[in-house]
Amino acid sequence: MQILPVSTPKIRPYDDLSSILVNALPRLEEKSIVVITSKIISLCEGAIADPHTITKDDLVKREAEAFIYCERYAMYLTKKHGVLLPSAGIDESNAEGYYVLYPRDILKSVNTLGMWLKEHYGVHDLGVIISDSHTTPMRRGVLGLGLCWHGFHPLYSYVGKPDCFGRPLQMTHINLLDALATSAVLCMGEGNEQTPLAIIQNAPKVTFHNQMTSQEDYLALCIGGEEDLYGPILHATTWETLH
Template sequence: MNITPVHTAVFKEREDLAAFIVRHIPSVPEETVLTVSSKLVGLWKGLTAAYKSREQKEELIVRESDAALKTPLAWLTIKNGMVMTNAGIDESNADGKLILLPADCYACAAELRARLQTAWGVRGLGIIITDSMILPLRAGIIGAAVAYAGFKGVKDLRGRPDIFGRKLGVTLVDAADALAAACALTMGEADERRPLCLVRDAPVEFADAADPDEIKYPPQDDLYAPLLKAVKLIK
């Protein structure tokens, strides 16, 4: 697998994202995966608000969340079936603005994929919209996929044998988040200006449509469900 971050100019609000990408990446081979920072997608769709105060930001976080819990570090939120901080609302690299996530990131990923397929003349193309997330009891942030298009995001290994012939009973591989994390490590979080990343030879199955439900795990079966139930979430 080959991972290549792409240095770009500063993306402006409501700029044409597909045209911006093609300007920096004139062509790609078949079966390429492109990761795109969620900040670019929010700016593309004009989903910003001028930062006025911490209280205003917190009101936006609660409004944009399906459930929210205030912690000393940030807001722990659930949005569109995914645990994230601050409902994906960010003020870093935002020039005094708050950048919000679109209501339907999967639709944005599909729209962007269709336009880039036409511009690049390729059929096998995957798109991942990335954002930062924090793992329980781990220092630092990693990248995660808030949405994707063009490939299957989960690999089902149930029934496959391990090296000793024992069949796997519950193993699912989260390919979408794994790729997002790998790319985010090279894209950076500060002033690197690498909001795009190309992945070649990714071990994924390309597909015309992505199923957003495949990556959403049933809350009642989730490993962290007891912790989520033990705290009182707003909403």
């Protein structure tokens, strides 16, 4: 598998995303996956907030699906897009003084982008991942996260396949979406690299398709309730919500 980080100029609110991509991306090959950080989509779409008009705490509560306050760190742990995130994904870095939110309709954003890239570059099999970074319990540091995808199946199932001793596996799936996002974000960086794009080629176990990612597809990737191994921990606290 090869990963090519792609540089861009500094991106500001309401810049034209298609122009940025045309000027930055090389020729895309069949079966490539383009990873794009959610921040530049949000900036180009204008999914931002002025800190002079709303506090970050109020913004987090508004944007989160549910939240709990972590007093030790004076911040909120939130549920958003089916994952746990600090501050509902709202970011202030590389944002020129704005709060940057997630894209307003992330499914529409990823599907529109995927179809446009296929048409513009004349490719049939192409994946797109909208990425961000997040933290994981009991580990220091951040990892890449796939917020949404287009053009490929996000899971690879080992169910029914034998292990090294011939025993059929019962439950194992590989989360390709987050595995690919993590690899790309490692190459893209978190600071002043100005590489908010990456191209992945020859990714193993990926099956491409030409269907739009639906809300049902998105929900099928998420796990909750009694299925979730970590459910007892998540349900042991009282989550607040404004919705």
